[in-house]
Amino acid sequence: MTSISEDSDKEKVRSVSVDLNNDASLVIDIPDALCERDKVKFTVHTKTTLSSFQKPEFSVPRQHEEFIWLHDTIVETEEYAGLIIPPAPPKPDFEGPREKMHKLGEGESSMTKEEYAKMKQELEAEYLAVFKKTVQVHEVFLQRLSSHPIFRKDRNFQIFLEYDQDLSVRRKNAKEMFGGFFKNMVKSADEVLISGVKEVDEFFEQEKTFLLDYSSKIKDASAKAEKMTRSHKNVADDYNHISGALNSTAADNNTAFKKTISVCVLQKLEDRVASDQELKLTELLRYYTRDIQAAKDLLYRRARALADNENSNKALDKARLKGKDIAQAEENQKQCLQKFDKLSESGKKELTSFKARRVVAFRKNLIEMTELEIKHAKNSVSLLQGSIEILNSN
């Protein structure tokens, strides 16, 4: 993986999912993004040696909707049925911090200046984190595409990267939304139906059960992790508040000088602990959700690929059963079989690579998380020791 990005965060993120990409022929990153109102404009920067592009280096502005469009077109392309299609990035959501900001503005009069400043700072940090996360998710999506030997050659993808005008995709209208919803329904119903069909290939049978199981588990774990992180964040917030309160207590306390000192030390410490924890945990959360998301979505692609396979199989069986139009059915069956074989083959390949990718990603994340935990714990230990010393010498 070669990247020009200096941002360590991005580096990490990239490494999460793009381990398989180790050629420099197509490198994509999002060095910049602009947030105006509820639209986020990403600058997609591409560097390539491929001849299919007109220039070796270019960048275009893209919106979230365009990413979705790209994803949808890929999903709809029949050829890619046997491939794991990278999950579309989630919609940028700045509502949370924005709402908080609003509340903060309302509550401005009810709190002290320091508190307000602190809160504002906190919120800004949060906002920034969300923003960064959003950019990363979009970047990862593109990188996944670019790293895939088939997707990278996709015409739409190349257009997306190269065409420097507005792609003029519009948001899905209500009808389409409903259509999508309906399709999902059909799909899940289909899945249920298919599940009764006997799997011919043991590999897929195994994979299917495993993925189903795994998906539910990882979904669960993700939810729990999120919950844990949230409560951890609450604790961190409490620390922040406490440190604020301690500060004001100390400021007001001219008599208990000793206490003031101790209190100040404590405050500083808590502050650090809080930010440490926040950093660590959002990071952790981010990793987990990303991983999980990928796995989950991959599973769905897989399941769908499987369903398609099953469908074709079924159609074939039906045709045979009926006994008429056998030539056509045979033709059809042959086609389906071919398709199925092709799908199976590519699916197998994809699945194996997915597995490898997942293991690698997990390993990486776990190590990084552990190291972070250790680092933060060590930091707080030294901090705590320092403050205890100061207090003791008091």
Place this chain on the structure above:
Amino acid sequence: MAASSERSPPPFPDSEEPELLEDSDEEADAFTGTSISEMDSPSPDSTRPPKDIFNEPPEDIFSDPLSNINSEPQKKVDAKIPSPSSDEAVDLFSDPLDDDSEVMSSPEVQNPMPDLLNEPVEAPKSDSSSKSSSVKKAASAEMFGDDDDEEDLFKEPPKVVTKKPQPSGPPVDVFTEVKSDVKVKPQVKDDPTDLFAEEALTAPAPKPSSGSSSSRTNGVHSEEQDLFSEATVELSLDSPCNDRKNKEAVKPSVSAPAAPVASSSSKAPSKSLEELEEEESEDKFDLNISITNPEKVGDGMNAYMAYKVSTQTSLTMFRSKTFTVRRRFSDFLGLFEKLSEKHSQNGYLIPPPPEKSILGMTKVKVGKEDPSSAEFVERRRAALERYLQRVVSHPSLLQDPDVREFLEKEELPRAVSTQALSGAGFLKMLNKATDAVSKMTIKMNEQDVWFDEKIQDVENEEQHLRKLHVMVESLVNHRKELSGNTAVFAKSVAMLGSSEDNTALSRALSQLAEVEDRIEQLHQEQASNDFFTFSELLADYIRLLGAVRGCFDQRMKAWQRWQDAENMLQKKREAEAKLLWANKPDKLQQAKDEITEWEAKVTQYEREFERISATVRKEVIRFDKEKARDFNRQVIKYLESLLHSQQQLIKYWDAFLPEAKAIV
């Protein structure tokens, strides 16, 4: 008694340092004046003639430092010289004055005092510096000349000399007071031993060391007793000001406590700043109270929790060194009621007990083994322990017979009044009264800037602490939540690990689950640490600040009384003027009587106000000091607990790291 003479200088409390010197003189005088006579009457040791020698001369020492002292040592020396038979001590003894200087150091006899004083005293008794300092003080203050040298050389005997007069006085004064009784005992022991020591002259040398080493640990030997008696003297000295005030304050109104207090103050001639520190250490060492074994007694709604109150002390005011009693919660409240009834109007800061919690207690009564009720009991136990410790660390409250009874007496009469009046209810009432009073006394123009600021400070601080407390509570809750969520997450990760088909990853995940499990434990522990070391500390101080405000209110009330009396006097005077003008001689006499009566009242109230102001001030200063210390200690403890959990965290993650790396 001495009370009146001491009461006259009201500026005392303000200037502690200068006070100590004059004070000691003055008090000594006062004390000799009162106690000499009394001393003779009981003469507990009349059987021993040498005793008189001792008793008298010291008395003289105090009353007439210079002249008598000089003669006194002579006497002693004389007595000693014949007996010498061994050791350095003997040498020291045998050549009382000249040798002293030689032995001890080069400084000449003219100015040996300070140096010698410092050197010898400090050297032999490294750990009993407080004592030596007080000795120094007493000695130097009274200008003991050569006697001091001698004192230092002998370490013990001279101290006995200086101290003895003090102890000897009080027992006579008050038999009711344990402390004085105590003093009689050591004295009795001392005297013979000292005499022996001086006569045998073998004892002095070894004694000092043992005495000094065990001075804090409740000695049994005679020499230790010396130290010990000294220590107790100091203890009582610790609060001379308070005592004096107490005495002054109590005397007019309350008769019972007046006597012991008076005695303690009378035997507490010298007071120094160091004594504040001494007092602190003294408290720590001499009286350890712990509350353990909460036990449910009875069944149903009549059930209650009984706590084992164990006391460990070297204070001789108690009958034994260790003793335990069983007390129930309402007993603690009862103690508070009694104390506040007696002392709060004098401006004392009575540590408030934890609040009564009907909900929590009902849970305990009804629920069997509920973790929350166990937590409740533990919380209350800890709170009661802190409460009692605060009570006994208050020098004047410790003297209260009720406190002693509470700690010592097997059975206490059931405290009935507290049934209705829980701590919270009482505080509420107090607060209501506060509001009423403050409204009433808005017009009180505070002449004392210190009080003005302090009141403001206390109010601010209370607010801050309240806020802080709320936040810490939420921290505790959130951490508990976090712990729960971590546990759930751990389970979920374990499940994930079980369905993972990559063996190494599966192993790592189950390891991770284990780590998370442990972290959950850690969070839980930390949450209880948050609560017990931090949140409870804040809660305590919120209560205490309420009590501080109560003190201020008492002061205001006193002021109000004074002002009312003043107004009354004014009215009476006007009435008199009217009568004069109207020329009604028959009523004039009555009016005049009334005026004198009210004049007396005004002076009395004014004095009371001054006294209470001084007391409150002292109490608040004490409180501030204690608070700073408490916070410092608790915060350190808290930080240490945080440190511990972080270290554990490192350990856990460190152990996990190779697992994560082992994933292939």
